[in-house]
Amino acid sequence: MKIIFVLVLFFILSPIYAQTDWVKWEKADLSYRKSSEFDKRDYSISGKSLSETAIKSITVAYWFFISDVDGDNCPFSPSCSKFLVQAINETNLPQGMLMFFDRFTRDLNIFNRVNKYPRTGAVHYHDPVYLYTLDEDKIRYLPPNTFIKSE
Amino acid sequence: MNKLFLIILSIVAIVFPQNVDSSFNSLFQKENVIKFADYLFCEKDYLRSANEYLRIDKTLRDEKINFKIALSFSIVGDYVSAKNIFERITGSSPYYKSSRLELMKIFFLEEKYPELREFFQVGNDKIILQNEPTANKLYYISYLKDIEEIPSFNDFVKPYDFSEQDEINTLYKMKINPPNKNPFSASLLSAIIPGAGKIYTGEISDGIFAFITTGLFSFLAYDNFKAEHDFRGWLFSSLAAMFYAGNIYGSYASAQIYNARIKYEFNLQLDSFLKSKNYFIPEYDFCK
Numbered sequence: 001m002k003i004i005f006v007l008v009l010f011f012i013l014s015p016i017y018a019q020t021d022w023v024k025w026e027k028a029d030l031s032y033r034k035s036s037e038f039d040k041r042d043y044s045i046s047g048k049s050l051s052e053t054a055i056k057s058i059t060v061a062y063w064f065f066i067s068d069v070d071g072d073n074c075p076f077s078p079s080c081s082k083f084l085v086q087a088i089n090e091t092n093l094p095q096g097m098l099m100f101f102d103r104f105t106r107d108l109n110i111f112n113r114v115n116k117y118p119r120t121g122a123v124h125y126h127d128p129v130y131l132y133t134l135d136e137d138k139i140r141y142l143p144p145n146t147f148i149k150s151e
Numbered sequence: 152m153n154k155l156f157l158i159i160l161s162i163v164a165i166v167f168p169q170n171v172d173s174s175f176n177s178l179f180q181k182e183n184v185i186k187f188a189d190y191l192f193c194e195k196d197y198l199r200s201a202n203e204y205l206r207i208d209k210t211l212r213d214e215k216i217n218f219k220i221a222l223s224f225s226i227v228g229d230y231v232s233a234k235n236i237f238e239r240i241t242g243s244s245p246y247y248k249s250s251r252l253e254l255m256k257i258f259f260l261e262e263k264y265p266e267l268r269e270f271f272q273v274g275n276d277k278i279i280l281q282n283e284p285t286a287n288k289l290y291y292i293s294y295l296k297d298i299e300e301i302p303s304f305n306d307f308v309k310p311y312d313f314s315e316q317d318e319i320n321t322l323y324k325m326k327i328n329p330p331n332k333n334p335f336s337a338s339l340l341s342a343i344i345p346g347a348g349k350i351y352t353g354e355i356s357d358g359i360f361a362f363i364t365t366g367l368f369s370f371l372a373y374d375n376f377k378a379e380h381d382f383r384g385w386l387f388s389s390l391a392a393m394f395y396a397g398n399i400y401g402s403y404a405s406a407q408i409y410n411a412r413i414k415y416e417f418n419l420q421l422d423s424f425l426k427s428k429n430y431f432i433p434e435y436d437f438c439k
Contacts, residue, residue, distance in 0.1 A: 101397025102404065105364055111356040132404040141411040 051093040059085055076117075077124035080107055086129045099132050118146040181207055185216070193438035197223035214244040219437065222253065230257045248283065249435075251276045255289045256430045264297040284310055288431040292319075295326050295421055318424050322417075329413050334406035341402040345395055348402025352409045361398040365391055
């Protein structure tokens with residue numbers, strides 16, 4: 001009786017629950033690549049309007065030839081190129097351009113950033129578009145020592 | 152033998168069953184539940200304390216327990232539950248006046264300032280509240296949070312104690328005359344001297360960089376036109392013009408952000424003052 005029980009156990013259960021070498025040594029499909037801003041970029045051009053197509057073309061060219069090569073070095077979140085696209089989408093082409101040139105001047109200023117901007121993640125200064133649309137109702141002031149979750 | 156053992160076991164089980172009736176279990180007796188809930192309340196574990204009090208049957212709860220349940224809910228931010236219970240406290244209760252003050256405090260915390268003032272001025276308890284200094288203080292200070300026209304200075308400061316007058320004076324003056332910057336002035340200054348508007352709004356380094364950028368591109372444009380490099384001249388002129396215009400625009404936005412910061416800091420100062428004063432509501436002696 002015991003022998004039959006052992007045989008049943010061995011021939012039926014062990015093939016079902018045995019750990020196979022294939023599972024044990026299977027190639028791990030892990031990516032060690034650090035996720036970057038570029039992965040989330042939308043390079044497509046919708047062609048909805050002429051102004052949007054023109055600006056998006058310039059932005060994509062900037063991403064492709066400068067930003068992607070240079071790396072994630074913009075100190076602000078959203079980055080200047082993203083800021084331009086968001087500013088135009090939120091307002092209009094002339095206003096968006098003015099917002100961008102103002103942002104670019106602030107980007108050149110390397111002094112006193114820590115005491116001026118809240119932080120996004122560990123390294124970026126939070127400087128969103130809604131602060132600069134000139135619509136007072138949209139402004140939500142955050143003090144400089146605030147940390148905001150990454151977008 | 153086994154059968155006999157089973158029979159005895161069954162008889163014992165029938166005779167001495169575990170009694171689920173709370174009256175036999177001292178832990179669930181009303182006095183002990185109150186003691187534990189009081190302990191939690193005094194340890195400032197308000198949510199658990201409220202849940203303990205709620206274990207007591209509704210009919211057995213006195214006004215003090217109901218008040219403490221509502222107070223616990225109010226402290227943990229469950230204003231709906233707190234209001235429901237405070238509103239049910241009747242006029243005969245010794246906690247009636249306190250419950251009305253707590254209701255005013257909840258209106259304040261919910262930022263329902265017009266409702267707070269309506270409750271004070273025309274509510275069923277207006278006579279009680281209008282004779283109560285705490286209610287008057289909450290009523291007047293609600294104007295500091297609101298966009299409604301604020302009462303005159305003499306009326307405003309009347310209900311406050313001498314020790315509170317200094318802070319109230321400062322807050323009143325900040326509300327009436329906030330140290331805001333005029334966005335148009337900021338833009339105009341930047342139009343006259345690039346970056347001056349930013350300096351006016353306190354962004355000194357931004358202003359200097361705006362001046363340098365506009366100046367540099369203007370110089371490059373001038374230099375290239377002078378050297379008869381027309382294309383580069385026009386290119387730098389366009390960039391200089393965009394930086395110049397962008398700075399005028401940015402100065403306006405900078406003044407708006409400055410004003411938003413003033414408002415934020417004012418609210419922070421006001422909230423901090425109110426918290427330090429416990430919204431003018433006297434401390435209860437539940438834990439003495």
